[in-house]
Amino acid sequence: MRAVWIGLAGVIAASLWLPAQAVAATDPAMQIYDPWEHFNRGLYRFNDDLDHAVLRPAALGYKRALARPVRKGVRNVLNNIDTPNTLMNDLLQGRIGLGGQSAARFVINSTIGVAGIFDVASPLGIPAHDADFGQTLGRWGLPPGPYLFVPVFGPSDLRDGAGRIVDGFASILSLHDLHVTTPYRTGIEVIDGLDSRLALDSTIEDVKHTATDPYATERSAYLQNRRSRVVDSRKAVDQLPSFDEPPPAAGAPPAAAKSGPS
Amino acid sequence: MRPFSQSLFAAVVLIAMGGAVAVIPSPFIVPASAQSGARNAGAEQFVQTEAQRALNILTQHRGDIASEKRLFRAFIDQVADVQRITYFVLGKYNRSISPGQQREFATVFREYASNVYESRLNEYHGESLRVTGSVARTPTDVVVQTEVYGGKLEQPVAVLWRVLAESGGWRVVDVQVDGVWLAITQQQDFVSTIDNAGGNIQVLIDQLKRQVAKDEAG
Numbered sequence: 290m291r292a293v294w295i296g297l298a299g300v301i302a303a304s305l306w307l308p309a310q311a312v313a314a315t316d317p318a319m320q321i322y323d324p325w326e327h328f329n330r331g332l333y334r335f336n337d338d339l340d341h342a343v344l345r346p347a348a349l350g351y352k353r354a355l356a357r358p359v360r361k362g363v364r365n366v367l368n369n370i371d372t373p374n375t376l377m378n379d380l381l382q383g384r385i386g387l388g389g390q391s392a393a394r395f396v397i398n399s400t401i402g403v404a405g406i407f408d409v410a411s412p413l414g415i416p417a418h419d420a421d422f423g424q425t426l427g428r429w430g431l432p433p434g435p436y437l438f439v440p441v442f443g444p445s446d447l448r449d450g451a452g453r454i455v456d457g458f459a460s461i462l463s464l465h466d467l468h469v470t471t472p473y474r475t476g477i478e479v480i481d482g483l484d485s486r487l488a489l490d491s492t493i494e495d496v497k498h499t500a501t502d503p504y505a506t507e508r509s510a511y512l513q514n515r516r517s518r519v520v521d522s523r524k525a526v527d528q529l530p531s532f533d534e535p536p537p538a539a540g541a542p543p544a545a546a547k548s549g550p551s
Numbered sequence: 552m553r554p555f556s557q558s559l560f561a562a563v564v565l566i567a568m569g570g571a572v573a574v575i576p577s578p579f580i581v582p583a584s585a586q587s588g589a590r591n592a593g594a595e596q597f598v599q600t601e602a603q604r605a606l607n608i609l610t611q612h613r614g615d616i617a618s619e620k621r622l623f624r625a626f627i628d629q630v631a632d633v634q635r636i637t638y639f640v641l642g643k644y645n646r647s648i649s650p651g652q653q654r655e656f657a658t659v660f661r662e663y664a665s666n667v668y669e670s671r672l673n674e675y676h677g678e679s680l681r682v683t684g685s686v687a688r689t690p691t692d693v694v695v696q697t698e699v700y701g702g703k704l705e706q707p708v709a710v711l712w713r714v715l716a717e718s719g720g721w722r723v724v725d726v727q728v729d730g731v732w733l734a735i736t737q738q739q740d741f742v743s744t745i746d747n748a749g750g751n752i753q754v755l756i757d758q759l760k761r762q763v764a765k766d767e768a769g
Contacts, residue, residue, distance in 0.1 A: 321739065416706050499667050501758050505743030509736045517730025526686045526694045530735065532635045532715060532724050 321512065323436040333504045336440040340486075340493075344441070348486040360484065362406040367481050368417060369398050369405025373461045378420035382428045390415050419518070422459070423452025427519030436508055441482070444511035594693035595682045597721040598712045601630045602680040602697070609675040619672050624665065632715060632722035633661065636734055639724070641752075642742040648752050656752070659759045666766040678702035680710070691716040 323329065355363070372395040379388035394410040394417065402409040411417060426448050427433065434447030445453070462469045462477065500506035517525065605626060612618040627633075637657050638645055648656070684696040693714050700707040711727035725734040741755055748754035 411706065499762075500740050501744040501755060501762075502740050502747065506736060506740045509739035510731045513732060513735065514730040517727075523686065526688060529688065529694070529713065529732075530639075532632075532639050 321436070321508065322433070323508065325435055325437070329436065329438040330504055332438045332440050336438070336443075339440060344482075344486055345490070348483045348490065351480075351483040352487050360487075363480060364484055364488075365398070365402070365408045366405040367477070367484065368408070369395065369402070370461060370477070372398070374422075374456055374459050375418070375420045377459060378422055378425045381422075381425045382420065384420075387418060387420070390418070391420075421449075421452055422455040423449035423515070424518045426452055427515070433512070433515065436512065438504075438508075444507055446512070446515070449515060589687050590685045591687045591690070591693045591695075594687075594695050594714050594716070594721055595685050597714060598695040598697060598723075599680070599682045601626075601723075606675075606679065609672065610677070613675075616672065620669050623669070623672065627668075630723050632717075632724050635715065635722070635724050637661075639734055640738045640741050642738045644742065644745050644750075644752055647750070652752055652756065656756050656759075659756055659763060662763045663759045666763060670766070676702035678704060683709075 352360070372391055376388050376391035376395065379385075379391050393415050397410045397413065397415070398405045398408060401407075408417070423446075431448055433449070437445045437447060437450055439445050439450065442453070457463075461467065462474050496503050496506050520528075605623075608619065608622045608626060612622065637660055640660070641648060641656065678699050679701045680697050680699050682695060682697050685693050686696070687693045693716075695712045695714060697710050697712065698707040699710050708728065712723055713725040713727075713732075714721045714723050716722075725732050727733070744755045744758065745752055
């Protein structure tokens with residue numbers, strides 16, 4: 290755990306130090322900071338091949354093997370396992386009301402919902418929501434840092450990559466008293482990955498079919514989605530780009546045109 | 552992107568892209584007193600009314616794909632400001648595009664966008680929409696907040712609509728689902744494609760033409 294915090298401190302320092310982050314942004318919703326684009330595109334192509342050969346076929350095999358209601362129950366259990374981490378991040382972000390909802394969902398779904406198989410809380414008016422440590426770091430003011438594409442895991446950035454590691458250690462599966470063995474935990478993570486890949490299948494296929502540059506489209510969607518979870522909605526509306534004035538002219542230095550904190 | 556909103560994401564693409572340049576006067580007038588940050592009742596009413604009209608087309612002509620496509624093209628011609636969207640999605644390359652390429656791009660972009668949404672008309676499953684508020688960036692530039700619910704959605708999904716007013720009428724220029732603005736995403740896709748072609752806009756135009764030909768053949 291100590292190594293994680295040291296690594297996290299390094300990420301925070303790197304994000305704050307990166308000089309391009311200091312560039313003023315007039316419309317941050319449009320800003321892309323991808324200084325490692327060449328490297329990322331290489332990883333993206335590798336992942337595309339891996340997905341074609343292994344990940345997608347495995348996800349479709351998972352779909353064939355389990356009926357929809359069973360998969361739904363599995364997804365509910367996986368979500369329930371994540372809920373204590375959501376609660377922790379709700380509280381770290383100072384969102385006490387949402388934290389109360391997370392706590393209530395965990396108690397209700399773990400008991401009445403039979404170990405999380407059934408999402409009883411949603412029909413009772415306690416809907417699910419997401420919170421993770423990358424989002425927490427963002428709400429604490431840490432910039433996202435450079436965009437990263439991580440094979441198997443997909444789009445990310447420096448802040449979210451660090452957050453994902455912390456989330457892994459903060460999971461209830463890491464609790465010593467639960468005695469979750471490594472093979473069991475790996476199995477849960479594989480099922481989580483297959484189910485997540487399956488859920489995104491039509492979106493990924495749509496992007497591959499319609500986008501002129503699928504890498505850029507996925508990057509744009511990811512960064513906008515993550516930014517929407519960090520930035521105050523009123524501020525985000527104020528920072529939307531103009532529909533009548535084009536951004537800086539073609540040929541402007543990429544560092545100036547493609548950077549900025551969210 | 553959360554999976555439950557995929558069909559919704561597809562559905563709102565209808566509004567964010569496609570259509571023609573005709574400006575249809577709207578009965579909803581921009582209130583002179585509208586201030587930045589305040590709600591705008593006219594913009595909210597516009598979104599509620601037009602979204603309901605879209606849902607009516609999908610409901611009343613379910614299964615009749617030809618009618619759905621024809622009515623939807625006419626609908627988008629009326630509610631989307633395609634001229635602005637077409638200009639916006641080229642981003643910084645609007646400064647260097649020739650008038651001939653601009654015409655060529657506008658034509659192929661309309662076909663490309665229409666093919667994208669028409670291929671998804673069958674993903675509507677009876678969802679409804681209600682307006683929950685709005686934020687005026689300026690009196691003529693408003694973000695309307697809505698919730699889409701029902702159908703196959705397990706929970707309501709927040710959808711934002713950016714509408715601009717001109718000549719007495721509101722027009723949609725962008726739609727946001729799960730924090731992702733469609734026109735902004737489209738711009739970043741197109742600009743990246745042109746960047747990677749060394750700034751040659753014709754490469755994007757030719758790629759879109761090939762995509763359209765492939766869609767129409769398939």
